[in-house]
Amino acid sequence: MGAVWSRVKVLRIAVRQVLELSASYERLLQRIRTDPGLPVPNPTRSFWHDVLSPIANHVPDALPVYVDAVIIGSGITGTSTARTLFREGGDELSVLMLEAREACSGATGRNGGHIKPPMYDDYLMLKKKHGPEQAAMLVRFRLKHVREMLAVASEEGILDKCHCREVDSLDVYFRTEAFEEAKEKLRAWKEDMPEESKDCEWIEGKEAIDRFHLSSEVAGVIYSMAGAVHPYRFVTSILARLVDQHVGRFYLSTNTPCTGILTTTGPDGRPLYSVETPRGTVLTSHVVHATNAWASHLLPQMRTKIFCVRGNMTAQRPGNALPSASLDGQRSWVFYDRHIGYDYLTQLPDGEHELMFGGGFVQAGDDGLGEIGTSDDSWFNSGVAAHLGGALPMLFGGNNWGGEVVPSSSLDHGRKDKRQVWFEGRVKSMWSGIIGISSDRIPWVGRIPAKLTSRPLPTYPLSDKDSYSSEKDAEKFRAKVASPGEWLAAGYSGEGMAHAFLCGRAVALQILDRGDETTDWLPDCLGISEIRWTRARAEDLIEELWG
Numbered sequence: 001m002g003a004v005w006s007r008v009k010v011l012r013i014a015v016r017q018v019l020e021l022s023a024s025y026e027r028l029l030q031r032i033r034t035d036p037g038l039p040v041p042n043p044t045r046s047f048w049h050d051v052l053s054p055i056a057n058h059v060p061d062a063l064p065v066y067v068d069a070v071i072i073g074s075g076i077t078g079t080s081t082a083r084t085l086f087r088e089g090g091d092e093l094s095v096l097m098l099e100a101r102e103a104c105s106g107a108t109g110r111n112g113g114h115i116k117p118p119m120y121d122d123y124l125m126l127k128k129k130h131g132p133e134q135a136a137m138l139v140r141f142r143l144k145h146v147r148e149m150l151a152v153a154s155e156e157g158i159l160d161k162c163h164c165r166e167v168d169s170l171d172v173y174f175r176t177e178a179f180e181e182a183k184e185k186l187r188a189w190k191e192d193m194p195e196e197s198k199d200c201e202w203i204e205g206k207e208a209i210d211r212f213h214l215s216s217e218v219a220g221v222i223y224s225m226a227g228a229v230h231p232y233r234f235v236t237s238i239l240a241r242l243v244d245q246h247v248g249r250f251y252l253s254t255n256t257p258c259t260g261i262l263t264t265t266g267p268d269g270r271p272l273y274s275v276e277t278p279r280g281t282v283l284t285s286h287v288v289h290a291t292n293a294w295a296s297h298l299l300p301q302m303r304t305k306i307f308c309v310r311g312n313m314t315a316q317r318p319g320n321a322l323p324s325a326s327l328d329g330q331r332s333w334v335f336y337d338r339h340i341g342y343d344y345l346t347q348l349p350d351g352e353h354e355l356m357f358g359g360g361f362v363q364a365g366d367d368g369l370g371e372i373g374t375s376d377d378s379w380f381n382s383g384v385a386a387h388l389g390g391a392l393p394m395l396f397g398g399n400n401w402g403g404e405v406v407p408s409s410s411l412d413h414g415r416k417d418k419r420q421v422w423f424e425g426r427v428k429s430m431w432s433g434i435i436g437i438s439s440d441r442i443p444w445v446g447r448i449p450a451k452l453t454s455r456p457l458p459t460y461p462l463s464d465k466d467s468y469s470s471e472k473d474a475e476k477f478r479a480k481v482a483s484p485g486e487w488l489a490a491g492y493s494g495e496g497m498a499h500a501f502l503c504g505r506a507v508a509l510q511i512l513d514r515g516d517e518t519t520d521w522l523p524d525c526l527g528i529s530e531i532r533w534t535r536a537r538a539e540d541l542i543e544e545l546w547g
Contacts, residue, residue: 024369025542031373032307032538036294036434038257039100043377044431046110046232047315047354047422049102053236055243056102059279060251066266066283067094067251068481069511070275072258072298073290074099075108076496077489079235080504081288083152086246089512092480094249096282097239098275100257104235107292107496110377110433112313112358113346114332115149115227116169117142117498120189120200121182125441127192130525136193137523138442142498143196144521146227149501153234156241162233163349167332169226172208172218172395174337179219182336186222200224213323215397226332228346231497253279261287261298261486263456271458273484285458285484286511289448290504293375293436295490301452304538306444306491308375308434312384313358315422315429316392318347321402329353335395343391352405354428360387372437372542380432389427438491440536445503445526446510448486452533458484482513488528 049056069085071078074097082095099105119139126135146166153164173179183202190197201223203211208221242250260276264283272283289295293309296302329349336342341361348354363383364371371381393401407424422428438444450457487510489503503526506518 028369028372028542029539032304034373035300035303036297036308036375038297039106039294039434040376040378041101043101043105043110044380045429046105046313046431046433047356047429048109048113048230048232049105053103053232053240055236055240055252055254056104057254058103058243058252059256060253063253063277063280063282064094064096064251066272067096068284069093069095069286069288070258070273070282070284071095071097071288071290073097073106073288073292074103074235074239074252074254075106075290075292076231076235076500077108077292077504078288078290079104079238080501081290081489081508082242082250083238084505084508085511086242086250088509088514090480094251095246096251096253096275096284098256098258098277099252099254101255103239103252103254104232106294107433107435108235108500109232110311110313110431111231111497112344112356113228113231113497114344115146115229115497116332116334116344116495117145117226118495119143119224120186120197120222121171122441123189123192124185129440130442130523132192134523134525136196137521138525139189139193139196141502141521141523142495145498145501146225149227149229149234149497152238152501153229156238158234158237161237162230163329164229164234165227165329165349167226167228167330167346169224170212170331170333171222171224172212172214172333172335173220173222174215174217174335176219178336182222183220209397213396213400215395215400227497228329228332229497230348253277258298261455263458271456273455273458273486285481287486288507288511289486289488289490292490292492292496292500293434295436295488299448299453299486299488301454301533302444302488305439305533305536306436307439307538308373309437309494310371310374310377310381310432311358311435311494312360312380312388312430312432313356314388314427314431315354316357316426317352317405317407317428318355319393319396319401319403320405321400322396323400333395335359343388343395345392352407352428355392357388357392360384360391363387375434377432377434380430385430388430392426435494435496436491437493437541438536439538439541440532441493441541442491442523443489443493443499443503443526444491444528445489445506445522446487446528447482448488448528449530450485451530452528453486455486480512482511482515487511 262274264274333345343359364381
C-alpha cells in the first residue's frame with residue numbers, strides 16, 4: 001500500500017509540475033501579446049549616464065508644423081538614421097526626433113558597450129533558415145559594424161571621448177560538451193567563409209586558462225576580434241552636433257513621447273501623417289520607428305513579432321590581482337555556462353577600469369521566462385542581481401581575481417552631476433534595460449507594408465514651404481525622398497551594437513529613395529513583408545530555445 005501511495009504521490013507531483021509549466025507558458029504568451037506601453041518615467045540609473053550630455057533633456061522652443069521625417073527614438077538606430085538623412089539628403093530636408101525620456105535613455109544607453117558580431121555561433125542556424133548566401137551576407141553585415149563605428153567616431157572627432165576601439169574577443173566555455181559543439185560550428189563557418197574567419201581560432205583548457213588568466217574550470221576559449229564603445233557618449237555626441245549644425249532643420253524633443261499616429265490631410269487637402277505628442281501635433285510624410293523593444297506600442301500588428309525582454313547590467317571594480325592585460329580596455333569576454341543565455345563583459349580603459357558585466361538571464365527563475373515580455377526597467381531581478389554581483393571572481397578564479405579594490409574617490413571621470421551615488425563595494429552600479437527580441441531572430445528593417453501599420457498610406461509629401469503651384473513643382477519636391485510611408489529598424493535580439501547603426505543608415509537611404517545603394521551590404525532577409533510576418537511566430541522561438 002505504501003509503495004502504491006508513493007507512486008500516486010510522485011504522479012501528482014509530476015502532474016502539478018506540468019500544470020505549473022503550462023500556466024507559466026500561458027502567462028508568458030499573454031505578456032508578449034500585450035502592449036509594451038511607453039517607457040516608464042523612472043528607469044534605473046545606468047552607469048553610462050554618469051555625466052549627462054548637455055542635450056539629455058533638450059527640447060525645441062516649439063515643435064515644427066511639418067517635417068519631412070519624424071524619428072521616434074533617440075538611441076543608436078534613430079541617431080544613425082538622422083545622421084544619414086542630413087549627410088546624404090542635401091540642405092532641404094527637415095527632421096524631428098522624439099524621445100519619451102532623456103536622450104539615449106533606452107537600450108543603447110544601458111547595454112554593455114560591446115560591438116560583438118555574432119559569427120560562428122549562429123551561422124549554421126542562419127544558413128538553414130535563409131540559405132548560404134544570405135547567411136554569409138548577414139555575418140558580413142555584422143562584421144562591418146566594428147569598422148563602421150570606428151570610422152564614424154573618427155569622422156565625428158569623438159574617438160577618444162567615446163572610447164571606440166577594437167578589442168580581443170574571448171568566448172569562454174565552461175562545459176566540455178558546449179565547447180566541442182562550438183568548435184564544430186566554427187569549423188563549419190571556416191569552411192564556408194575562410195576569409196572572414198581567418199583570425200577566429202580556439203585554445204583548449206589549460207593553455208587558455210594560463211594565457212587569459214581564467215578559472216581552472218574553463219574547458220576552452222574561442223577568440224576573435226570585436227569592438228567596444230561608450231555607447232551613450234557615442235550617440236549623444238552625434239546628436240549634439242546635429243542640433244548645433246542644423247538649426248531650423250533638426251528638432252530634438254526629449255521627454256516627448258509619441259502618443260499616436262494618424263493619417264490626415266494637410267492645409268491644401270493632401271494626405272499626410274499626423275504625429276501626436278503632449279507638446280503638440282506634427283505633420284510629416286515619413287515616420288521612422290526606432291524604438292526597438294517598444295515598437296509594437298505604435299505598431300500593434302508587430303506584437304509577438306518583436307517583444308520585450310529585460311536585461312541587467314553592472315559596473316564593477318576589478319580585483320586587485322587581475323593582470324594589466326585584463327585592465328587596458330582591449331579585451332571583451334562572453335562566458336557560456338548554460339544552453340540559454342550567457343554573461344558578457346567589457347572593461348573601461350580609464351578611471352577605475354570598471355568591468356561592465358551583464359547577463360545572468362537564467363538566474364531570473366523559470367529559465368529566464370519571467371523576464372520575457374517585461375518592459376519595466378525601473379527595477380531589476382533579485383536573482384540576476386545576486387548572480388552578477390558574485391560571479392566575476394568565480395569566472396576568473398580566486399587567485400587571478402585577488403582581493404577587493406578599495407574605491408578611489410579621486411577617479412570620478414570628471415563628474416559634475418552628483419545625483420548618482422555609486423556603491424562602495426565591488427558592484428559600483430546596477431541597472432536594467434529592455435531588449436527587443438525578434439521572433440525569427442533577425443532584425444526587421446525597411447518600409448512597413450500598410451497592412452501591418454493598420455493605417456492608410458499617404459500618396460505624396462507636403463512641405464509647408466511649397467504651395468505646389470504646378471505638378472512640375474510637386475514632382476521636384478517628391479524627387480528628394482521616396483513615397484511617404486512608415487519605416488522600421490528594430491528587433492536586434494540583444495545584438496543591437498552589431499546591427500543597429502547600419503540598419504538605421506539603410507532606412508535613411510531608403511527614405512531618400514536610394515535603397516539601391518544598400519543592396520551590396522543589407523541582407524534581403526531583413527526586409528519587412530507580409531509573408532515574413534506570417535511565418536515569424538514567437539511560439540516557435542520559445543520552443544526552439546527552451547524546448
